[in-house]
Amino acid sequence: MAELADLVARLVSWARPGEEVEAYAGWDRELSVRVFEGGIEHLVSAESSGIGVRVIAGGKQGFAYAGSLDEKILGEVLDEARDNASFATFDQHLGLASPDGVEPVRMELWRSAVELTATDAKVDLALSLDKAVRSGDPRIRQVESSNYADSAWESAVASTAGVAVSQRGTGAYLFAYAIAEDGGDTRTGGGFSVGREPSELDVEEAATDAVIRSTRLLGAVKPRSTRLTAILDPRVAASFLSILGGTLSGEAVEKGRSLFAGRLGETVADSRLTLVEDPTDPRAYLASPYDAEGLATRRTVLIEDGVCTRFLYDTYSARRAGTASTASAARAGYASTPGVGFRAVSARPGTTSQDDIVSSVGEGILVTSITGVHSGVNPVSGDFSVGAEGLMIRGGTISQPVKEATIASTIQRMLLSLTAVGSEPEWLPGPAAGVTLAIEDIHLSGA
Amino acid sequence: MPMIDRDLIDRTLSAALFKGGDFAEVFVEDRRAIGAGFDDGKVEELSSGRDRGAGIRVVSGDTTGFAHTADLSESGLLAAAEAARAVARGAGGGAVAAAAGSGASTPDSGSTPRGVAVLPEMVPKARKVELLAAADSASRSAGSAITQVSAGYADSRRRILVANSEGLWAEDDQVRTRFMVSCVATGDAGMQTGYEVVAATVGFELFETTSVEEVAREAARRAITKLTARPAPTGPMPVVIKGGSGGILFHEACGHGLEADHIVKGSSVYAGRMGQKVASELVTLVDDGTPGREWGTFAIDDEGHPARRNVLISDGVLVDFMWDRLRSAKEKRPSSGNGRRQSYQHLPMVRMTNTYIVAGADDPEDIVASTPRGVYVAKLGGGQVNTATGDFVFGMVEAYLIENGRITEPLRDANLIGNGPDVLSRVDAVGNDFATTPGTCGKDGQSVPVGCGQPTLRVTEVTVGGTAGG
Incomplete structure (x- = not known):
């Protein structure tokens, strides 16, 4: 070294x-x-x-x-x-x-x-x-x-x-x-x-x-198109939180590419959501004492009880915004310049287990995997549409497996339609931790 | 390639097979790249760099050992050969460490490679930056709704040498140039984005036939059009895909599933279906690494085999898969020239080159006119497939409703989802037009440039993943 x-x-x-x-x-x-x-x-x-x-x-x-x-x-x-x-x-x-x-x-x-x-x-x-x-x-x-x-x-x-x-x-x-x-x-x-x-x-x-x-998805059928509550399992929720992490970049905000621009201090999500970036948490897969510009990493609360509180900054974007860096510089390796990134985004856990969320939702879908995040989610407009597989929830219990469907909404609407955050966070290999999230009013497109 | 002499390569191959093994290969790469980014009204930065090294592979039975080094000296190459052969035997006993470091020799730039008129490294950096500024102002002049523009220029020169224990020695000098523009438009209903890219396996002469202003206006038009877009529909419906809108549909629906590694592992829905009808008889699918300046074109693949034109599906019947050396040797058939890798730091595997659907007989306008209701996709985004189940998604970034045989209102971005064999069987019209688009294909953590092409065509039913209705 x-x-x-x-x-x-x-x-x-x-x-x-x-x-x-x-x-x-x-x-x-x-x-x-x-x-x-x-x-x-x-x-x-x-x-x-x-x-x-x-x-x-x-x-x-x-x-x-x-x-x-x-x-x-x-x-x-x-x-x-x-x-x-x-x-x-x-x-x-x-x-x-x-x-x-x-x-x-x-x-x-x-x-x-x-x-x-x-x-x-x-x-x-x-x-x-x-x-x-x-x-x-x-x-x-x-x-x-x-x-x-x-x-x-x-x-x-x-x-x-x-x-x-x-x-x-x-x-x-x-x-x-x-x-x-x-x-x-x-x-x-x-x-x-x-x-x-x-x-x-x-x-x-x-x-x-x-x-x-x-x-567990063997025997899956294509579900009927409908509107329902989607329960995102921790791995899927981690993908969703990663998208959010990107939209909360101060650089995107400064350059007019974030749907959160101008919304500091406003309610952007259900009050159940508190979103934190904390690379100092050793449980995080990408935990690190320093960012890519050599500043000591620190905990930053991005959304607190549904209110947008802070964006992530590297040195350049912070100077533009007239604020201080949050030590969020990231680089893909020696061949790239630093830019704003995140390493350890997580949602504050709630008090209910996934099982309890499933039974309280009653009718809906437990989404166990999604595809096409890069092709169907537009982090600037907020349009959200991804391929989904999972299990239908009937009468509060897990039932029919489903495939070849999409779930769609907008990032803005999904945040406000959050109805539950699970109690068991999972630290996954990636820049975000997973936790069960229930979101109502999602469009399921299938047969 | 002047960087390494032949005797040294021979000694390296001998060292790689010193303790046995069926096959050894040395892949040497010298890649230089320049990128320039324009964003928010400014040239943000010009970046340039160089990566150079060798990857050494030893195949012993069903096991492949691989190591790479940035040290192209004799000691560096021999150390990597030893690491590769140790791992191939799988009995190293201790933690395996490959050699690292760096070579001392500086190869000369050599002459201009075949088919390249203007080597990008000979073009002043200032000229490249000028293109970006021109694109920025063209996008901004396209409409007052355009609130942000970023433009990117990139060129690369990749010189490769492949030599193996079977006596193969092949070299290629690959020059690629790319230009992209991305715009944000802002309206009453929020922001929308538009993107356009041109990319070709050519030098700076790309800009003799391509107007960066046109690329910029196209990106701006796409963003502005979507400001008034309505949510995409929900559920299954006919979808007409415009010619050249991005053959990503077929890249995902069947391209990946026809890669021999997925076939051999039983992780493709097309395994065991050779000679069978897997698509509508209107579908002829070709993978072709040879054509002129397409983005996925090369003289040799990354295993030293010449690029080829391979017909995969002929009039709906599955006639061949795509092969690399490892998979074809097992089947005792020639490679199809589809062994590719991202860099010397990666193992080669079966990859597509330029994959396209051959044009048919229908008039594209008639295809739309004979569709009472559906979705017209003018530009596709990326996609993703599960080769084992055949389920795939692909995104639309410019799309319209078709009502009573006419293209009407623009739609917001959404993914579409389908199952490969099912979608292929539902192609009921193929136009007489044809165009290609460049793309980047990711597989198992490696990215390579690919081309996609297709005429205007209609699929009778695909599930559209929007939010309208349902």
Whole structure:
């Protein structure tokens, strides 16, 4: 880690007078095993690293990157970023993050066990998962893949504005994708278990998840089109909260692309909804002590009791809005500049279990998976339309499985039509936690 | 490719097979890219970068081992070969670590690749930025309702070398150029968005035949049109898809399901259906990596096999799947040139190239005129399919109602949902027009550029996922 920190510090020291320079370096190592029909389909061992450099000079910004940490090319990357800056438009709000006194939360995201565990033991986890899914239910016709994967990563950011931070972490997961068949009907389902090291993974949990998800929709029919209450199960709700996280970006607000623009202090959701972004929560899959510009992460309440309270900002969007960064800068890797992002959005849990929500709803649908979020949800207009599978709810109990349908509304209306938040949050691999959400007045389109 | 000499590649392949194995391959890639973004009335940033490295694959029985490195020196390549062969035997015993680092040599840029008239790296950056500003003002002049515009320019040059233990040695130099505009329009009922993109496997000459102002006006028109759009209907109804509106419908309805990896694993509804009727006899589906400047075109795929034109469905009958090396070797048949990967850091797999429905005989206007009520989709967005069940969704980003054989009111965005084989059997009219669109296809975490094409056609029943009625 010291190497990355030294490297970015050295590069930043080459800044010319009047020039702001930020360097970001990243390294990661990944191992993944895929098992199919009891044998190893592939074993991938991968290591990559690179550097990204931002230069702001005369109010103009340029960026360049290279997939290498070779000392010899650092100067070239810096020069290229300088050259690129000369073609940008002057923008008075441009600037690098300055340390703001917020102390980083201590969290240990690194587990040396990821590096020390023998490859054979990791392969065995994938093989056991494959076996467990296969034997989980006689209706499992095929396990398309059973996977083990882990990664170890390090990153460092330094800048002429005084940022000098580095961090590292590890992660591991198991994932199986099962195909179930019964009476000519085929359904699929995926199950996973995630942790920071192999010993935190639970083969049974992942297998059971895949078996239940693939078998419980067997015999699904296309439902009749109607209006009803949709209960989003935690995985589906996490997708919905991720969409919300994107629309609450201060950059989208500043640029007139957020349906929440101009609505600070207004009621935008049912009072049951309190939405929080908190990357300092160690349970979050993407928990991190620092954001991508090197500021200490912090808890931000976005919606409180239904009232829109705060947007997420990186340094640039905060300067434009005349406010402070919420330490929400994110980057896709060394090859991209930072932008506003979120790592750990969650809804404050309610007091009722999913079972109780199902019985209180009476008539509706429990949505267990959605598709086409990227093609059917417009975060600017708010139009929401996604493919849905799930189980109809009749008389307060789970009944007929359904497929090949869509659920539709608008994001704005869905927030105001929230009728229940479940009591059991689930931290999922992704930037949002799941929790059961019930939303009334949803259009189900089917037969 | 001047970056690595042949002897070194040979030594790397020998090292990869040193302890056994059936097949070894070295894939070397040198990719340079430039991107420029214009947003909110400003050139936000110009970004450029370079990624270079090699991926080494060893196949032993049913197991593939893979490792990659950014270090193209002899020690870097040999270390990666060793990592790949260790994983292929699956008995490494310890944590496997691939070599990392970086090469020292700097390959020269070489000459202009075949079929490229103006190499983008020879065009001044200022010229690229000018295109963005022109697009911004064209979108804003399209109407006072346009409240925000972003425009993006991107070019890339990807030089690849594939060599394998079977003696294959193939190189390609792939140049791609892309331009997109996205607009927000604001009206009484809120905001709407419009998007348009042009992208081709060519150099900067793309802009000799493409007007960025037209791209910009098209994006603006789409956003403005939707300001008065009404909610899309609910339930099953006839859908007419405009020619070139995005062949994503077929990419999802049957393209993915015809990829041999899904077939071999029994995770496709089309498995076991070779020679059978899987679509209306009006449907002929082709995947073709060869045509001129299409977005999914190349000379060789990422396993070194030449691009080919492959007929997959002929007059409704399933006649072939798409193949990569791994799957075709098992079936003892040639690869169809569909082995692709996102970068040297990824394993190749079966992917589409340019997938299209061949034009038919109907007049597109007649197709609309003979539809009493339905939805006319002028532009499709993305989509997603579950290949095992065949259920798929695709989004519409510009659509209208058809009433009494006439295109009437615009509709808001929505997804449509259907089942692949069912939708294919319900194609009852295929127009004599044809056009293609570029897209990005994601599969198993990897993205590759693809083309989609189709004539105007009608599906007698697809479920529209709107909110009107129901």
